[in-house]
Amino acid sequence: MKRSRTTSASEAGRYVHLGIAGILALLSVNHLVALPFLLLEMGYLWKSARRLFVGALFVVAILLLRYRIVATAPAFQDPVFEGVVTSVEDDRCTIRTSGVKVLVYHDGSFEVEPGDVVNVVARVMTSEPRSVEHGFDYGRYLLSEGIRGSLYATDLEVVGHTFDVGMIAFELRRVAEVQFDGEALAMIRLFALGDATALPAELSTPSRDLGIFHLFAVSGMHVGAIALFLEALFRRMHLRQGVQAVFIGVALGFFTLVTGGAVSIVRAVAMYLAVAVSRLFKLPFSATDAIAFVALFVLAVNPFALDTAGFRLSYLVAFAIVLGSDLLRDADLVRKTxxxxxxxxxxxxxxxxxxxxxxxxxxxxxxLVFVLFVDRLAVPAAFFVFFVPAAEPLLDVIGVGFFEAIAAVGTIDLSIDVNFSSDLAKAAYWIILGVALVRLSSGRGIVREGVMATLLAILSLAVPTVPGMSSVTVFDVGQGDAIFVSAPGCRILIDTGKADPYDTLVDYFQKENIYRLDFVLLTHGDADHVGELEDLDRSLAIGSIVATGDLCLACRATTRLIATGDELVCGGLVFAVLSAGDAAENDGSIVLFATIGSDRWLFTGDAGTDLESDLDWPDVDVLKVGHHGSSTSTSAAFVDATSPTIAVVSVGRTNRYGHPDEDVLKRLEASEATVWRTDVSGTITFAYPPWGGRIVSCYSEDDRFGNAANRILRCGRVFLSVRRRDIMDSVIR
Incomplete structure (x- = not known):
């Protein structure tokens, strides 16, 4: 026993490696850049701590197994069911039924509250998996929240009532709305009840721009503020440490109920209690060990919690603060904060x-200023006024000053559009930061690390792709077309896909540090080709919109009209316009031919067989199949005339048109063309490095497991030569 206790004590502070290994393993599933770090971590443990190595193997196996189980579990799809309401918003509610939680939307005419037992008649809502990098993945979002499906209720009847923990938060908010109003009500809902929806709508944008929106999401900061306040109070009351821990634990437990059992609060409370118990009972665990244990427990329950920004931010910052405690020591409270x-x-x-x-x-x-304000004034004041309503005028004054300060600072336009667009850039930044912190803690300078971090940020902004690289990206925008051509001196988007409430293309470009497009070319005016034009025009600088007519009267960018026989020059690329007709007709689609990299590309829009029979076609290497693979396009004569090596079909999953047509696919396969489909492979990118050849990759989360590996194992093909007669391809499968 003594030897065991001694061994455990010697490993105190090292159990954090279990958490590091587990998190890196889960990250490796979707981010290959994490894999070498996982291997380095396991190698370190094998060499220096065999006991922890065995533990890390066990942790990795458990988390990956849980990930697989959660990822492949069938979604809830019962159209008629009974359940208990757990939370309520204006047009939706979450319902617990058959041991799972589902999200139910409705038209707003049904009035329910937490604890209601309801009979539901609904239709299942389906969402296509995210297949554009940086885009919002609704399916993974639901999994990260522990929700097994989403439905739209056509009938919802309350048949009873029972206790649910969500009732506490709901009733307290109802009490607050009766007791208070104005800024005081908003402050209490924000900081005492953890209701981020109470933030005035006009402050949402400046809060996000300033990066302070996290202040209004119930989080570990609220838990920390409550715990620190109570510790200071109980210390003045000369209570013993054990008694303090009990009272604080009870208070934090009640706060967890008040906030409706929010995941972020449960996580923060568990972290605080784990550290407190370890210190109280002098357990051989450090604060970093406690944080790691809580993180592993949360991930074992739901591995998709790692997808949430709240999880990543809270644990990353918590680890950094604990590990950097030597740097943070300061007798002055303001300086320390x-x-x-x-x-x-x-x-x-x-x-x-x-x-x-x-x-x-x-x-x-x-x-720095607002965190200090919220931590030291707003949170304590909100709780105080909630229990002492007579002090409401004081909270009104605090709220007015707080909200006006956010609005005033938000009017200062000092934003720089930049993002670490790749996982590799993020990893490099954290490595540089880690080295800088180590040097700083040892009293050495960090000028070199500062210069490296600055250069990394500049490179991420200025060089979003490999210098000299050309590429064609066929986005998976569902039933529509959107194709991005990038080459030195040229960025052109051919069609925009249909209207998208999630602004997937806007997010892609901005988070790839692409803020200007030379051209947006619209092959014709169908909604599935021009639907996102206005959003793109509002968010990006567009040199010109190229079309056969003015398809966007409200756009800032000017329209350049184009006709058959014209050439569109973009950087070193020349797009020959083989046909351009009436934008209202499929056969009026602009048809383009261009050599990109070492491939000859043909972009056909929605051109049909009538247009195909009217033109003389060049031989091509890559054909963008017309009209999403419809039977009205891609005739046998057209395939014979163009003789494509590769055919790309941009088409939506389970679309109601039956695209792509089976005969079209058979026709292409009979011609020995390799067929790529966005409904199967997701977003498909053809990259042409400056040293020659073609690299084909895809981005899809269709099976929700192992996406990073899928990009290589299922989708990756490297073509060393691109002519059909001497193709040498290395297919990694």
Missing amino acids: LKIGLLANAVALPILLELNGSFHLAGIPAN
């Missing part, structure tokens, strides 16, 4: 940039 804020912002920067797509120069000072 400022140091913590600087460290937290530096560590969280890649995640915040991924969320916001920009960096606001006033963001760091705003975070």
Whole structure:
């Protein structure tokens, strides 16, 4: 026993490696850049701590197994069921039924509250998996929230009532709305009840731009503020440490119920209690060990929690603060808070940039000031006034000043559009930051690391692709077309896909640090080809819109009209316009021919067999199949005339038109063309490196497991030569 206790004590502070190994394993599923770090971590444990190596293997196996189980579990699809309402919003509610949680939308005419037992008649809502990088994946979002399906209720009847933990938060909000109004009500809902929807609508945009929106999401900061306040209070009351821990634990447990059992609060409370118990009972675990254990428990319950920004931010910042405790020591409370804020912002920067797509120069000072304000004044004042309503005027004054300060700072336009667009850039940044912190803690300078981090940011902004690289990306935008051609000196988008409430293409371009397109060419005017034009025009700088007519009267960009026989020159690329007719007709589609890299491309829009029979066609290497593979396009004569090596079909999953047509696919396969489909492979990219050849990759989360590996194992093909007669391809399968 003594030897065991001694061994455990010697490993205190090293159990964090179990958490590191587990998190890296889950990250490796979708981010290959994490794999070498996982191997390095396991190699380190094998060499220096065999006991922990065995434990890490066990942790990795359990988490990957849980990931597989959750990822492949069938979604809830019963159209008629009974369940208990657990939370309520204006037009939706979550319902617990058959041991799972489902999200139910409705038209707003049904009035329910947590604890209601309801009979539901609904239709299943389906969502296509995310297949454009940086895009919002609704399916993974549901999994990260522990929701097994989404439905739309056509009938919802309350048949009873029972207790549910969500009732506590719901009733307290109802009490607050009766007791308070104005800024005081907003402050209480935000900081005492953890209701981020109470933030005034006009402050949503400046809060996101400044990177302070996290202040209004119930989080570990609220837990920390409550715990610190109670610790200071109980210390003045001269209560013993054990008694303090009990009272604080009870208070935090009640706060968890008040916030409806929010995942972020459960996580933060568990972290605090784990550290407190370890210190109280002098267990051989450090604060980092406790954080790692809680993280592993959360991920074992739901591995998709790692997808949420809240999880990544809270644990990353918590680890950084604990590990950087030597740097943060300061007798002055304000200076210490400022140091913590600087460290937290530096560590969280890649995640915040991924969320916001920009960096606001006033963001760091705003975070430092507002975090201090919320931590030391807003949260305590909100709780105090909630229990002492007579002090409401005081909270009104605090709220008015707080909201006006956010609005005032938000009017200062100091945003820089930048993002670490690749996982490799994020990893490089964190490595540089880690080295800088180690050097700083040892009293050495960090000028070199600062220069390296600055250069990395500049390169991420200025060089979103490999210098000299050309590429054609066929986005999976469902039943529509959107094709991005990138080459030195040229960025052109051919069609925009249909209207998209998630702004998937806008997110892609901004988070790839692409803020200007030379041309947006619209092959014709169908909604599935021009639907996102206005959103793109509002969000990006567009040199010209190229079309056969003015298809966007409200756009800022000017329209350049084009006709058959014209050439569109973009950088070193020349697009020959083989046909351009009436934008209202499929056969009026603009048809383009261009040599990109070492391939001859033919872009056909929705051109049909009538147009195909009217033109003389060149031999091509890659054909963008017309009209999503419809039977009205891609005739046998056309296939024989163009003789494509590769055919790409942009088409939606389970579309109601039956595209692509089986006869068209057989026709292409009979011609020995390799067929790529966005409904099967997701977004497909053809890259042409400066040293020659063609690299084909795809981005899809269709099976929701092993996407990073799928990009190589299922989709990756490297063509060393691109002519059909001497193709040498290395297919990794």
